[in-house]
Amino acid sequence: MKTTTRSGRMCLALGDKVIDVERASGGRFPADPLAVFERWTEFVEWGRATTDGPAASAGLAGSPSPTPRQVFAIGLNYREHAEEAGLAPPESPATFTKFATSLTGPDTQLALPSAFVDWEAELVVVIGRRAEKVVAEQAWRHVAGLSAGQDFSERVVQSAGPVPQFSLGKSFPGFSPTGPVLVTADEFADPDDLAIECLVNGESVQKARTSSLVFPVAELIALLSSVCPLLPGDLIFTGTPAGVGHARTPRRYLRPGDEVVTRIEGIGQLRQTCVAG
Structure with a gap:
């Protein structure tokens, strides 16, 4: 099953057609995506x-989840990326947040605030069921689905101050x-092994498989949920x-016109x- 949004409304993607969930369900499910994620098990049964x-x-x-309550992001989660940064792969997930006001859709203009903006292609996990102290073996039960994301980074601001x-x-x-x-997840032969690529002006600048994650999806959910509950609609940017x-x-770095x-x-x-x- 695939979902998306139009004008902030939850939609089902059925092949080439996108249908409005609230109208298609006769009001059984609301237009608000976050409210749908709160009823994910029931919604999936209807959607399929x-x-x-x-x-x-x-x-x-x-x-796909435009108003999450929490956005987690993981740094250095591919061994080769840690190496290019001159660092050893972390022994536990390097976790930070991306503030929700930075979220946007898949086809946009990116306003560059400086001459030091970088790209970071990422697999994004959307939580569908509350996860608290979840073991890795059960973690995928709490996943609504997967999406693509970019963790654009202004490198001067990122490194300013006594700590990054x-x-x-x-x-x-x-x-x-x-x-x-x-x-x-059921749409993939293996949701833990997907090809990921970033191109700038048609040039492939990043290319890998998500099976190379230092901490795969299930481990991230287990480790994060051991500290704080993960809520329906929350996002996890899994690393670049x-x-x-x-x-x-x-x-x-990126330039206007790229x-x-x-x-x-x-x-x-x-x-x-x-x-x-």
């Missing part, structure tokens, strides 16, 4: 049995696009592969066009 319905309003797709300011440097408006759809611009010689495409197998792609901020 639904084959048609009223078309969603025209417009660009939005973030990861959350600020990664939370400018538009710095957290996700989409184009949320895909339930090697190939970021900041680690290159010479360093490379196009960033992020692809994940079985999910689809994001497309951001960079403009002056």
Whole structure:
């Protein structure tokens, strides 16, 4: 099953057609995506049995979970990315947040606040059932689905101060696009092994498989939920592969006119066009 949003309303993606959930369900489920995530088990049963319905309003797709209460992000979660940063792979997940006001949809203009904005393609997990002190073996039961994301990063702000300011440097408006759809885990042959790629102006700059994550999805959910409950609609940005611009010689950052495409197998792609901020 695949979901998306249009104008902030929860929708089902049925092949080439996108249907409005509230209207298709006769009001059984609300338009508010967060309210649907709160009833995810019931919604999935209905959604899998639904084959048609009223078309969603025209417009660009939005973030599959546009109003999460918590957004977690994981640093250095691919061994090669840790190595290009000159660091050892972490012994526990390097966790920060991306503030929710940075969230946006899959096809957008990215306003560059400076000349030091970098790309980071990421697999994004959307929580569908409250997870608290969950063991890894049961973690996937709490996942609504997977989406694609970008963890755009302003590297000067990120590194300013006596300690790194990861959350600020990664939370400018538009710095957290996700989409184009949320895909339930049963749609994949192996949800832990998906191809991920980032292209800048058609050049492949990042390419990996999510099976290379230092801490895979189930372990992340277990470790995070051991500290705080994960709530329906919450997002986990799982980390980026090697190939970021900041680690290159010479360093490379995004410029107005650049196009960033992020692809994940079985999910689809994001497309951001960079403009002056």
